[in-house]
Amino acid sequence: MDYGRRNTKKYSFRCPDLKELRKLSSFVLDALDFKQRHGKILSILSADEATTFAQAGSVDAFEAIFVLLIYGLALFPNIDGFVDVNAIRLFLIRNPVPTLLGEMYFSLHLRNSKGGGTIVCCIPLMYKRFISHLPQTPAFVENKQCLRWSQRLMSLTNDDIDWYDPSLSSLEIIDSYGEFSNVPLIGTQGGINYNHALARRQLGFPLRDNPNNMLLEGLFYQKDKDPQHLKQKIVHAWHNVHRKGRSEFGPCNCVALEAYTLWVKKKAMELKMPYPCERPMSMVVVEPLTLPNQDVEELEDALIKIK
Template identity: 65%
Template sequence: MFVIGFDLDLSVDSFELSLAVLDFLSLFDPRLVLVVLFLMFKFAFQVPLVANSSLRTCIALLDSICIELRNLTSYVLDPLGFKARYGKLLPLLTTQVDEGLMSTLAQFYDPLYHCFSFPDFQLLPTLEEYSHLIGIPILDQVPFSGLESIPTAREIANLLHIDEDLIRANLTTKGGIQGFPSEFLIAQATFYGKAMSEDAFEALFVLLIYGLVLFPNFDKFVDMNAIRIFSVLNPVPTLLGDAYVSLHLRNAKGGGVIVCCLPLLYKWFISHLPQTVAFKENKGCLRWSQRLMSLTNDDITWYDRVYDTVQIIDYCGEFPNVPLLGTCGGISYNPILARRQLGFPLKDKPHNILLEGVFFQEGKDPQGLKARFVRAWRSIHKKSRNELGPKNCIALEPYTSWVRQRAAVYLMPYDHPRPTPLDVAGPSTLPTQRVEELREEDLSRAWIREREELLQQLKEKDAMIEFLEHRVIDDPNDTWTSLLPQSSKFWKRRYDRLAKEKADMEAAYEREIKKLCTSRFPASRASRDP
């Protein structure tokens, strides 16, 4: 929805100003009003959708987009193979983003340290967490910078496995950038999905997810940036860069929407929220601002065992931290503040030189920061246990005191509902009993997470088997199926294979439950016995 106004932020003031200007112009020549209206409408429909919509509107549009894309998932013949090739893209289509939580979270963004600052702790999305959540590794290469050449129609046709003439006929420009209407790509994906042309369908389907969900820009339009990022399949640094750049710009402007992959940012944040029943149920019907302000560092889910063997990208090139390039600018982020999220202790305030804040907008880079960012990514420096020491995700008093002081200076966006309990300074290593308790809690969370993943895989198998049953039994002579020779036998083999895989998964699932029960619960009972 667009409002006639020079500000285009849907505000009443801008609307009234526009009317006043039009009234003034009508005193001279009524034709001027028509000219101005034409120019305003033209401008309105050429600016990015996310630039003139509320966060609620963007999430509503995201939901409608995901519904369209979910309709294409029935053509994914091998969900596990799809996940192995392209990552955990399908779960993003079913993620229900909570608009209240995201708008509240944005209020906690700290523009000095490029993180979320709370009364006595800090949180920030990391490359390693994003990589795990989306299931795509970070390649040891320079990520997307926007300096890459624009692919030709032939190169795009080869990438998508479709006819070059179709590419030329449907390539359009919107807001000064080339791309494709999503209707065209959806129609092509549907065509190749029905024809069981797996390569063409998957390329089109994944590009749609990249252009509409991972890197949204214009409504129902997949732009050339998304195409270039998709062509190298190294989206994680750009995804994180977009999140930080958007949050930083929103903070600088005092409002606006978050222009990034919202489902991924949402999944990251809720992974750190308390997993208790009381917090999830929220029987007191508290607002998100009250719920977040009441949290202390003891309430947060800090660490996941999946990061036990991960090497952390600690800094790049000349920078003391990590320079991120998004589609709309660049910004530095500080992995040293996220040590606890990856299993290492936070002992003291980091040196200021390690927290250097760098930021630029696309097209506004007089210092040539983009070129420096690109050079820096040619020299990636990683750290692991060898450099960071043993795993121990705790925060000591010197660090916590610094965070509290920062919160007092920066001022929290909401009132504090209760005083934050002071942490007693303790040793750098937790007592053995507490370590064992934490290890047991980690194992429990890992088991629950593995159980949910297995259940999701079983659901995907059930959906595919139901689809194949229709192909084999109900409609063996389907027009699209007949495009392939001996398609009935093909579908029968596919059905039998998936049915066997599902049975094997269920058996493995039951064995895993029995193994975990016998290994965990006796130990737990023994630890509680006097």
């Protein structure tokens, strides 16, 4: 099916130099204990103070500065080489996940609305989130055909996507906050909402029908540009979190029924595709190398002579 083509936009990414930060990770004596107290931030990976404390044997001081550097330089980058006040506040709160999501969605939406530009968020996190759903088959990972990323992505089918992690199937998910019909998030530069009605399959739940338009209402504001006082409303809504699970959404069978699929195809026709569709990679079969019988006999004779 031809969904038509739309113009692509050019983006760049702010990628801080984490070379020195990675060197500091070697001073972490107990990685498991560090993970339990600070989360999985080691995997995200000028730090003179941290090095000094590490060499002096002050573990608590070293870890505090080290984690703060990760927050400021990797998780919430703003000014190159500096840890800004927002990162310090989030470090003290110790609950960066909602803000990380807000930063990522906010920056992507802002740059898309501007027609391109520099995306400022935790790039390693965004990359890990992206590739976690891609197939791990040799054909896709090795890319022996040297296809461009656009070609590889446009060749994927429904069966190729790794939709969700089964180990999370027993968890309840945050469905909405307060008066909001979805999940509003606050980042350091503004706020945006997360319409998880479009992402339930990534959480293992089935998608039976086209989403209710009310669930897809957009929310967006920029820092110092909030005439509707959305930030204040979001903060208030966080005190009333609505969670749902299997009893509301059904079993974790990770399926998309026809009604939802038709809705997605209709949206694709409206929005069009940035790249042409490619032949599904799962259908591309590399034929084994075969030799004519005469060549095989010649090789066997050569092997006998070598022996």
